[in-house]
Amino acid sequence: MVIGRLRGVLAEVEPDHCLIDCAGVGYVVACGARTLGRLPAPGDEATLFIETTWSAESGPRLYGFLGRDERRAFTTLLTIQGVGPKAALSVLDVLPPGELAAAVAREDKAAVARANGVGPKLALRIVTELKGKPLGEPSFTPSAPGVHVEPAAPVPSLTGEAVSALLGLGVAEVVARRSVDQALIRLGDEADLSAVIRAALQELGR
Structure with missing residues (x-):
């Protein structure tokens, strides 16, 4: 079963x-x-x-x-040599599926290497092998041979901006994301950035 x-x-x-x-x-x-x-x-x-x-x-x-896209990203990561369940979870802790797709599109192995237990060589392998593999929207699709397509700059999200603000205060990324997620659960997605940051700081103080 x-x-x-x-x-x-x-x-x-x-x-x-x-x-x-x-x-x-x-x-x-x-x-x-x-x-x-x-x-x-x-x-x-x-x-x-x-x-x-x-x-x-x-x-x-x-x-x-919590979502099908996260489960799909996890199973896709497991197809890569050297990536076990622990490493796959670590990658998704620092890069949710949409952000992981963006990192792969711009070949940002440094972003992937922020995950615990993922070194530069494994990060490069992840970025290389995820190209062309589906992961919800967008998928990892490389450009045509010989044609360089500059990926569009991602639109900053409320979550991303709030996490960035906490990172600037010296908060660890996993902790920052957790506190921002909790703040958004309390306030809702319509809250403004300053309110989310204040609520996230309150979560850190609990």
């Missing part, structure tokens, strides 16, 4: 996993820090899209994501 999605009560949240209670059965689901930071409070209902991996040492293991 392959599990594609779990919906149940969020029972526990740990540094690298959570426990989802589905009709009395508790599922241990490994998640990235970004996903864990965006989960509801324990006791509330949560829905995670699931990818199952298998190893001879640990048997089956469930990995959870």
